[in-house]
Amino acid sequence: MNTPIRFALAKGRLEKQCRALLTRIGYNCAALEDPGRRLLHTLPHRDPGRAPLEAVLAKAPDVITYLSRGVCGIAVAGKDTIMEQGGPFYELLDLKLGQFRFALAAPAGSDFFEGAEHRRVATKYPCVARRALAAQGIDAEIIRIEGSCELAPLLGLSDAILDIVETGDTLRENGLVILKDLMPLSARLIVNVAAYKLRRKEIDLLVEDLKGVIDNANDR
Amino acid sequence: MPIVRTPEGMRDRLFNECALRREQETELRVLFEHYGFSEVSTPILEHYELFTRTGSPFSEETLVKVIDRAGRICVLRPDNTAPIARLAASRLQNEKLPLKLWYQQPVYRVVGGGCAELPQAGVEVIGSAEDTEVLKLALEAVRVAFRKEPHIEISHAGILQTLISDLSPDSGRAEFIHSLIERKNFSALGDELPDARDFLALLRLSGGAEVLDEAERTIDIPLIEPLNELRALLAALPSVTVDFGMAPAIGYYTGVFFRGYVDGAAGAVLTGGRYDRLLAPLGRDVPAVGFAIHQETHVPGRRRPC
Numbered sequence: 001m002n003t004p005i006r007f008a009l010a011k012g013r014l015e016k017q018c019r020a021l022l023t024r025i026g027y028n029c030a031a032l033e034d035p036g037r038r039l040l041h042t043l044p045h046r047d048p049g050r051a052p053l054e055a056v057l058a059k060a061p062d063v064i065t066y067l068s069r070g071v072c073g074i075a076v077a078g079k080d081t082i083m084e085q086g087g088p089f090y091e092l093l094d095l096k097l098g099q100f101r102f103a104l105a106a107p108a109g110s111d112f113f114e115g116a117e118h119r120r121v122a123t124k125y126p127c128v129a130r131r132a133l134a135a136q137g138i139d140a141e142i143i144r145i146e147g148s149c150e151l152a153p154l155l156g157l158s159d160a161i162l163d164i165v166e167t168g169d170t171l172r173e174n175g176l177v178i179l180k181d182l183m184p185l186s187a188r189l190i191v192n193v194a195a196y197k198l199r200r201k202e203i204d205l206l207v208e209d210l211k212g213v214i215d216n217a218n219d220r
Numbered sequence: 221m222p223i224v225r226t227p228e229g230m231r232d233r234l235f236n237e238c239a240l241r242r243e244q245e246t247e248l249r250v251l252f253e254h255y256g257f258s259e260v261s262t263p264i265l266e267h268y269e270l271f272t273r274t275g276s277p278f279s280e281e282t283l284v285k286v287i288d289r290a291g292r293i294c295v296l297r298p299d300n301t302a303p304i305a306r307l308a309a310s311r312l313q314n315e316k317l318p319l320k321l322w323y324q325q326p327v328y329r330v331v332g333g334g335c336a337e338l339p340q341a342g343v344e345v346i347g348s349a350e351d352t353e354v355l356k357l358a359l360e361a362v363r364v365a366f367r368k369e370p371h372i373e374i375s376h377a378g379i380l381q382t383l384i385s386d387l388s389p390d391s392g393r394a395e396f397i398h399s400l401i402e403r404k405n406f407s408a409l410g411d412e413l414p415d416a417r418d419f420l421a422l423l424r425l426s427g428g429a430e431v432l433d434e435a436e437r438t439i440d441i442p443l444i445e446p447l448n449e450l451r452a453l454l455a456a457l458p459s460v461t462v463d464f465g466m467a468p469a470i471g472y473y474t475g476v477f478f479r480g481y482v483d484g485a486a487g488a489v490l491t492g493g494r495y496d497r498l499l500a501p502l503g504r505d506v507p508a509v510g511f512a513i514h515q516e517t518h519v520p521g522r523r524r525p526c
Contacts, residue, residue, distance in 0.1 A: 070486025
């Protein structure tokens with residue numbers, strides 16, 4: 001019996017997309033279709049010689065914690081969470097899931113970059129915001145918000161927001177415009193350093209398989 | 221009341237944990253002394269400049285600082301190598317080389333919101349150009365400390381240094397490239413260095429002696445000497461493998477360097493290598509090599525509470 005590789009996966013949209021990728025490379029993801037309240041699921045590979053995955057469903061920031069602490073060997077996490085939390089792990093593959101980007105946005109018609117006023121930026125990503133604003137040479141106060149950053153300028157809590165943006169619809173509906181696109185984001189396969197050293201062949205095989213189905217998806 | 225709590229990042233160690241630590245210490249002492257090493261201990265506070273001048277790979281914000289009576293900045297030692305190099309260049313400057321020293325004392329670094337106390341044990345060989353014995357001892361030390369078979373990977377700092385300077389990026393970009401290599405982020409490396417296919421292929425190489433021949437074929441820049449050094453080590457220690465995708469801080473290691481892993485630990489339990497330029501700024505220009513065992517790395521099942 002092969003020891004399973006423990007695999008942490010963020011619940012929600014990313015989970016569904018990952019499930020499709022894993023199914024295409026031969027893992028039986030039936031256990032994830034209707035997980036109920038269970039949080040640990042075994043995903044066997046169609047080749048019985050390959051180690052199964054033991055999927056752990058968790059909140060996005062916890063995925064990074066599990067991986068960095070070594071209780072999970074591999075994980076899928078958004079680049080946004082990776083940049084915010086950081087940590088000692090390998091970032092082996094860009095899964096190219098999710099067409100998001102980090103952007104700085106402010107109410108239409110405001111002059112965020114001008115004047116000598118004290119500036120405030122609301123964000124769910126304070127570490128990313130601190131680095132990004134410093135790189136732009138902007139001295140601003142960062143206000144941490146857990147959700148719906150778009151609300152902060154409407155309430156007068158901040159002068160701008162730094163958030164992940166997909167289509168930009170939410171921004172427009174709240175009267176905000178993008179001041180600066182900061183960087184594209186997508187989901188990544190990340191791997192614990194020691195797990196990779198000790199199970200390199202199996203993990204490399206998984207990465208190659210995933211790479212195959214991702215590249216195919218892009219050719220179509 | 222803060223007086224009944226430890227400062228953030230610090231913790232007490234009780235009973236069984238102390239007993240296990242002592243036991244581990246005793247076993248490492250027996251091993252190191254058997255190989256002819258003498259124990260030294262250095263103070264917890266050192267001058268800030270000791271670490272900045274010797275090119276220690278610790279950024280300013282990871283150092284725990286204290287101001288002394290004269291207004292000079294001191295730091296809680298973030299590693300043991302620079303203090304022992306200082307000792308070799310001062311009180312031990314007239315001793316015959318090589319100096320074979322071992323230590324067992326924690327290092328202090330800012331981790332997250334607090335200062336972490338990280339127990340280490342290790343050796344430094346000062347004034348020797350020989351790596352095999354140190355690597356052999358490193359394997360044994362991991363076995364003794366964790367009671368598990370170590371997996372040790374080696375590489376050579378000269379290889380990355382030659383190749384990156386050949387691609388001639390500025391120092392800021394070289395640092396960024398190093399950070400991508402350390403994360404094995406090959407998609408970002410491909411975007412950053414679109415024309416460096418051979419270089420990227422080399423970074424993916426890992427394995428036994430066959431990998432060294434492949435490296436020689438992949439790269440057209442002469443790297444014969446570093447590759448031969450690695451070849452000699454693999455021949456002497458067949459359980460050790462090579463990983464060309466390791467990129468520690470630029471300029472610290474000058475030759476062979478290595479990292480060790482054991483099943484169940486989240487990160488490297490052993491780090492070490494050759495740092496021939498560390499002692500020169502202290503006034504004693506001699507080669508040196510050493511390693512540290514990271515004792516606090518959580519390894520499940522090492523020893524159970526009694």
